Amino acid sequence: MGSELSKTNIRPPTITITIFNREVYALIQTQLDPERIRISDMTYDLYSLDDLQRFLEHQEYPLVKNDYENESLMLMKRERMWYRGTNGASGSGLGYMWFTVDGREQSANFFIDPNREIWVVEPKGRKVYRLLPGSQVTLAYI
Secondary structure, three states: OHHHHHOOOOOOOOEEEEEEHHHHHHHHHHHOOOOEEEOOOOEEEEEOHHHHHHHHHOOOOOOOOOOHHHHHHHHHHHHHHHHHHHOOOOEEOEEEEEEEEOOEEEEEEEEEOOOOOEEEEOOOOOOEEOOOOOOEEEEEEO
């Protein structure tokens, strides 16, 4: 799959700002309030929601049949390969999370934009939205 992505004409995102991991941690804690947070990089490059949506429009769905967890992980893998086209030395603003909404546990991706707003990214489609009221995030990884 990676070689297929590298052969596309998807222009890499334009990095707008780079922020430190302590700010990423605080944003996740404030906006998602997860039970656990895993931060893997010292700094994170943020790019626009428009760039993310442009990337999502070029993805074929489903990435993995009937498996939200693997869909989320596959989307994150593809995004990382696309982001690497920027030659950035930091992590990107797309992460992975587990959450419960309406009593159902599921995984999805989340995205931090340059305005420091966090968005939920549905891995099985092109939906990007704010976390629904009443959702309980158990894990956030970026």
